[in-house]
Amino acid sequence: KAGVTQTPRYLIKTRGQQVTLSCSPISGHRSVSWYQQTPGQGLQFLFEYFSETQRNKGNFPGRFSGRQFSNSRSEMNVSTLELGDSALYLCASSLQGTGNEKLFFGSGTQLSVL
């Protein structure tokens, strides 16, 4: 069974641009969540999607958004990029996203904002 796939692996953007990151969950998984990892703030929850609906949201500005498609693939978008958005963005999937499930993480997309 293929794992969680995130594309692209690396991205370089400049301030003010926007970016879209993609995540393909494990087959059969319906919950996809996104995390931002930075040296200063560590791992922080962005949002979670289940059945094409945002079910949980972290404390990030509205520039961060996401969506989920009917095949459970998810994208996250960051508009008007800032230098502080440079981070490793991790996607995780699980069957239903409920309390006793294991999250499977992708290898992440490393975003650099210049």
Next chain:
Amino acid sequence: AQSVTQPDIHITVSEGASLELRCNYSYGATPYLFWYVQSPGQGLQLLLKYFSGDTLVQGIKGFEAEFKRSQSSFNLRKPSVHWSDAAEYFCAVGLTGTASKLTFGTGTRLQVTL
């Protein structure tokens, strides 16, 4: 709001020595508790999790963790460390019913000397 503290930023142990990584959490009820490991340039892999029941939890790669309610701790242990265990370790807490929305500690980087 829940929080997780990992007091040790960096730990160095010799191969074959025992290991204990500390984790303390703050949460009103019994949370879901997790330990994840991250190798350089990779996503996170679940080592073990605790939801209820036996407070000593066995995980993969020979790791175990003990939940101590009185101390609000969930320390990770391994009796004999291997060089391949060098990585960053994250403790995380999840709210009941929302395992996809995790609050992570800042991580402990483990270095193993030969």
